[in-house]
Amino acid sequence: MPFRIGSFKPPRLRGIKKPEDRPNAHQRGYCSNAHKQWRMAVLIRDAYQCQDCGKICGGKRDAHADHILPIAEGGARYDLENGQCLCAACHARKTLRENRNADSQSDQGTQARSGF
Numbered sequence: 001m002p003f004r005i006g007s008f009k010p011p012r013l014r015g016i017k018k019p020e021d022r023p024n025a026h027q028r029g030y031c032s033n034a035h036k037q038w039r040m041a042v043l044i045r046d047a048y049q050c051q052d053c054g055k056i057c058g059g060k061r062d063a064h065a066d067h068i069l070p071i072a073e074g075g076a077r078y079d080l081e082n083g084q085c086l087c088a089a090c091h092a093r094k095t096l097r098e099n100r101n102a103d104s105q106s107d108q109g110t111q112a113r114s115g116f
């Protein structure tokens with residue numbers, strides 16, 4: 001009897017906001033010349049090497065310029081010192097971790113306000 005492999009469905013990732021909750025890349029300023037210049041300066045300074053896992057990023061899509069301190073938490077948008085090169089996988093993990101921390105902090109704030 002032939003063995004059938006079921007289709008893979010990735011688990012829903014907690015902490016990722018729905019796309020409709022989030023402004024698009026243009027609205028977040030990622031299409032501006034200032035951002036493009038900052039991104040290139042960060043990637044060239046780090047020689048396209050992921051600062052987390054050490055992988056050399058092969059292509060434009062794999063090399064991400066990440067804000068070490070997120071802009072939402074007061075990080076400087078175009079400061080080279082607040083930028084690092086991350087591969088796509090490490091950047092996704094970091095963003096997920098940050099979103100989870102933000103969610104847990106907002107939950108704590110809600111609990112503190114409601115007296116729990």
Ligand SMILES: [Zn+2]
Nearest residue numbers: 050053087090
């Ligand atoms: Zn990496």
